[in-house]
Amino acid sequence: MNKDEDWDIILKPKRNLLDINLKQIYQYRDLLFLFVKRDIITTYKQTILGPIWFFVQPILTMVIYVFIFGKVAKISTDDIPQPLFYISGIIMWNYFSSCFSLTANTFTGNAGIFGKVFFPRLIVPLSQITSNLIKFCIQFILFLIVFFYYLNSNAITPSYLIVLLPVLILIIAVLGLGLGLIFSSLTTKYKDLKFLMQFGIQLLMYATPVIYPLSTIPAQYQFWFKLNPLTHVIETFKTAFLGSGQFSLTGLLYSCIFTTFTLIIGVIIFNKTEQNFMDTV
Amino acid sequence: MSNNTAIKIENLSKMYRLGQIGTGSLGQDLNRFYAKLRGKEDPYSIIGQTNDRTSEAESDFVWALKGINFEVKQGEVLGVIGKNGAGKSTLLKLISQITAPTTGAIKAKGRIASLLEVGTGMHPEMTARENIFLNGAILGMTKKEIKAKFDEIIDFAGCQMYIETPIKRFSSGMRVRLGFAVAAFLEPEILIVDEVLAVGDAEFQKKAIGKMKEVSNGGERTVLFVSHNMGSIKTLCNRAIVLEHGKLVYDGTAEDGVSYYLNNQNNASEKNLLQRTDRIGNGKLKFTGIKMLNKKNKSVNEIIAGDPVKFNIDYKTNCDIDVNKLLFGITFWDQHENKILGYSTDEMGITFSNLKNEGYFTLNIPCFGLRGGTYNIKLIATVGGTKMENMLDNIENAYSMTVLPGDFWQTGKANRSGNMALLKGSISQHNE
Structure with a gap:
């Protein structure tokens, strides 16, 4: 008799909660890179400006923000030059929102291909995170240009916290991934969430100190803002590079723990959904 | 048992929800969850019925596959046959990991x-x-x-x-x-x-x-x-x-x-022609039914090219006919209304005698030579020529049959499809 160990593949109705086949994901690593390559090279194919579009969007957004929030609404930036203040918020927020919304689209957006061929479904969100990281890096160059411009004029005082940058990027990516996994799994059944997502991300931006510093929030509301894990990420980033913000180690730790839990819950739900979603999508 | 089993399917079942998915599903999900909490069986799986698309659904759930068991040995080429909706695609989807089974297990070796x-x-x-x-x-x-x-x-x-x-x-x-x-x-x-x-x-x-x-x-x-x-x-x-x-x-x-x-196709392979009103003729003889028999004398509506086939055509008559002049014809038409094949008793030199009120004609073809496709059969009976006034009965599209590509040439390979005839013959090459 064959023992169960002799089989390479065993398909059963129920899987364990966290039973993700990391080995399988590793076997398909080439697919991940090819997906990333596809995302990058097809985004701006047949456009005149090509990859320059990666810069156009944050620059235009920055100009509008400077005009609306800075000049018209006159929201404080804690004496940080407005262009620098807004561009740092924009690129960080962009990375989070694209990770979140693209991951959340995993099942509904790829139903066609998922219905034909099997490969580890996690490859798709992982490739989205990676290709967006590349876009983030390109936009970060833009940030650095503005950053060094103002650094020369001694308008800002960066701190040693800059070393935390990889951690901040990791939190943003993983939090976007985790939330996206939860939403993409639930959307296969309850399409209502799609509508919630669309304006939810927008509203969340206003609940995060992207276009204003946390210090402008009255003391009695600060607690609620600090519940948002992204608050600590953005504030740490601004403290590190601009020298103005509310950095707290406990806050950052809270963000890390929150992110880890989100990822675990996301993977569990995703894992459960990926087996049968073709029947409901 | 043997070590060279490549795939093992154990008690494999797959249930699908019929009708609209989404409406009321949250309620069912909660109900299910509650049952699970109490350690009870899924309240919706019990009422699943067998997958028969012709009968109306009695419940919202259907077993697309139920209790499948088989093994495939390494190197074996396994054909999966079944009508549309018999569960073939579901089986493939389960094995190729696109969706998970409801019960049972699939075990496989290799990629x-x-x-x-x-x-x-x-x-x-x-x-x-x-x-x-x-x-x-x-x-x-x-x-x-x-x-x-x-x-x-x-x-x-x-x-x-x-x-x-x-x-x-x-x-x-x-x-x-x-x-x-x-x-x-x-x-x-x-x-x-x-x-x-x-x-x-x-x-x-x-x-x-x-x-x-x-x-x-x-x-x-x-x-x-x-x-x-x-x-x-x-x-x-x-x-x-x-x-x-x-x-x-x-x-x-x-x-x-x-x-x-x-x-074992349980679709009506025997066709009743009594109700047909679109017939031409004086009605002294009427075709009442037609069926196609395969080599095992079973009534079917699909046959394989190259196999023997028989057609039985039932009739009723008032016997007010000059039997010696009776002509019976049967023609095969493709989907583009082209006549492909025809049999007519007058040119075949077949005459009839001793006609009773009821009976049937049999057309016997020892080796059916049409390529794969769908063909319609037209029936005709006249007395003394095919002129209008001689017409006894004439029914177009009396029967629709499917021919499956078979091994007509007995080479071990299937012949091609397409509405064409296959005739016995051979080709050889000669040097001058």
């Missing part, structure tokens, strides 16, 4: 690759070269494997010229070829092939079938092959299973599997 559709995931903006890598990776190949076979793939697809062209500029046919070329060079231990491969132009079909044969003759690879083409099942597979209403009803040799399937 599984499925060719449910070629060219999956290709991006129109990317070049043929980039798409070959992407498509190959989606099908489970590594970059290294694809690189090693890249030239062969390009050669097989026949698109050396367009390697650096985005495939959105390709014709749809070229795209299919490229997709198939990638798939053809997959080397999984277990290959799942759906009949979709049978589409495409004649040249492509030949290539695809040829590749299938190459794969199955290798003896290493285990292949699961789903098709409605009984000819290819017979020639490509060495074993077949038949699915009916989600249940496994036959497991054995491909030859017997095909005949089991053809013999």
